Amino acid sequence: MALSVLHVASEVYPYSRSGGLADVLGALPAEQARLGAEVAVISPWYAPLGGERSPREVTRVAVPGLTETARVGVLREGGVTYVFVGLEAFARERLYGYPDDVRRFCDFARAVPLAAAALGLRPSVIHAHDWSSGLVPAILRYTDVPPSQRSAKLVYTIHNLQYQGRWNAAEVLAWTGLPGWLLNPEGIEFYGDVNLMKAGIVCSDFVTTVSPHYAWEITTPEYGEGLDGILRVAQARGRLGGILNGLDQERWDPRSDPYVPHYADLEGKGAARALLRREFGFDDRPIVGMVTRLADQKGIDLVLDALPTLLRHVNVVILGGGDTFYEGTLTALSEGSRVLGFRSGLNEELAHRIYAGSDAFLMPSRFEPCGLSQMIAMRYGTLPIVRDTGGLHDTVSPDIGFLFLEQRADALLEAARRAKAAAEHPGEWQRRVQAAMALDWSWRGPASEYLELYGRL
Incomplete structure (x- = not known):
């Protein structure tokens, strides 16, 4: 039976993009699908997402703590199922940069396992990305989620440790239903706040970064952004590693680039x-x-x-x-x-x-x-x-x-x-x-490394 992988991220190219995270989610899942995995991606349903790439709403799910129901839309391209979760808080012009960003992504995290279950997805691995999806492993591990989502192994990737998603602990616990005993230095607490990035680190089975050297750097005080201690613990327990990102070599191909004609040599x-x-x-x-x-x-x-x-x-x-x-x-x-x-x-x-x-x-x-x-x-x-x-x-x-x-x-x-x-x-x-x-930056190597990691877990 094919490995079933569910990626969770706040942006995915070409549907939403503010930076490199979207590029990774636009390429890695597609390559994993080409290698034989069953792959889906869940991301917020932002207001600018429309036109020819507008998802088809297939269901709605009730999210605990919210008065609205979340729309769930689906697209399928390149062998990947793209799932979009629509909440009023995401119907804005920009992806991020609002005072309630942490609340928005807490609500998104609660909706993820509900949306996946409503669509009949039964992932063997759930792979969350960056601070905006950091609560997803905690929600899956420590709250009441549908049975089809409980047995998945949890992988968390740090794309940039500088952005962590800190917020008042009492409010986050109220929004998410997470147990209060998680608020300790070995858990999701960070100087009195809840730290969404830290939640992803401590609640996952394995933590990756997007290059091997950065995986080492973030265990040092100079680059650890206050989380180097917990990352050294993960490293010592064999739960931390680095897998270098690839590059979309079709989008960035000098031989066929529509913006740079006649670039063949x-x-x-x-x-x-x-x-x-x-x-x-x-x-x-x-x-x-x-x-x-x-x-x-x-x-x-x-x-x-x-x-x-x-x-x-x-x-x-x-x-x-x-x-x-x-x-x-x-x-x-x-x-x-x-x-x-x-x-x-x-x-x-x-x-x-x-x-x-x-x-x-x-x-x-x-x-x-x-x-x-x-x-x-x-x-x-x-x-x-x-x-x-x-x-x-x-x-x-x-x-x-x-x-x-x-x-x-x-x-x-x-x-x-x-x-x-x-x-x-x-x-x-x-x-x-x-x-x-002549260098090969294709995603085939990194995608294979991730699949090998999932298999070991």
């Missing part, structure tokens, strides 16, 4: 570079690109400190949104500039052009659980300049890219100087480019 890269130069009015110096969230995590402050020096040697183009200070600063610096280009927000087409047309890609993250941008860049022959942390450590070889360790602008600039030195030797640069483009 290195000659095509020259055409993509020329296109980017014309778009931003750059001169003929090399182009360094960034596609990023504008947040402290991404090392944007290091970039700003290094920019005056970088711009004496290269053109820089940055696409991203987030922190208003960083957006305002980059907007002001780029106005009228012919060496610095900046566009705020998300722009799928421009992102493809930056990955394809840049010579090097800058990613000086203070921490990076996995990162997809460096994989995408290498797929397009754009060599990464990255800080040696998390998934960047696991994916960027010094034989291909340029790494630095210290969280300082001068360390970033030293790595950039090494890149410049390599570029002055065309044979060496092309060897690095060709090696980068």
Whole structure:
């Protein structure tokens, strides 16, 4: 009998997306289905989800503690059943960023086993993702759920430990029906609050992160975000490991990319570079690109400190949104500039052009659980300049890219100087480019690792 897997996540591409979590849930379940598993994904039914991809409502479920019934809609694509749980709190413009986010995802967590049971799903593994689904393992383990959901093994994946979902303990217990004895340092309590991320960690059979190096980093005080102690316990008990994310290589394929035509070889890269130069009015110096969230995590402050020096040697183009200070600063610096280009927000087409047309890609993250941008860049022959942390450590070889360790602008600039030195030797640069483009980032390997993990459990 095929292994039955139910993923639970707050976003899934292409139905909802704010970042890399959606990309993972858009690719991993489909690959697991191709490998023979029976796979379903449960996610909130957000207001923007509609049109051709509007779910078909098939039932409603009563959620304890709520006056409304939850709509349950279904779509099936690529061998995966996508289940959407509709509550009034999710009928808003954005996915997150509201004062009641924790309450919204507590209600979602309570609805998950009810929706799965109503659809006749009997998962052998329930795999929850990130803080927004962190209460799901606790709900399954310590509340009254339908019998069809009780025997599943529980896997929990940390995509970014920085965002944990903390809230007043008494309110969370009232919303969820969880027993009060869970409120202790070995349970779901965290400095007087309930911590949804911690609940996922302590209530699951196994905890994964999205790269092996990040799995080690989060057991240290520097990267553990206050949860390093409980993670060291999980590690000691053999309940913690890292599985590197893959990449959707069909979506990010230079040979068939609709936004970067004629990119089949290195000659095509020259055409993509020329296109980017014309778009931003750059001169003929090399182009360094960034596609990023504008947040402290991404090392944007290091970039700003290094920019005056970088711009004496290269053109820089940055696409991203987030922190208003960083957006305002980059907007002001780029106005009228012919060496610095900046566009705020998300722009799928421009992102493809930056990955394809840049010579090097800058990613000086203070921490990076996995990162997809460096994989995408290498797929397009754009060599990464990255800080040696998390998934960047696991994916960027010094034989291909340029790494630095210290969280300082001068360390970033030293790595950039090494890149410049390599570029002055065309044979060496092309060897690095060709090696980068030959790397396999497909989801088949990671999907197989997860299936092996489920089997061991």
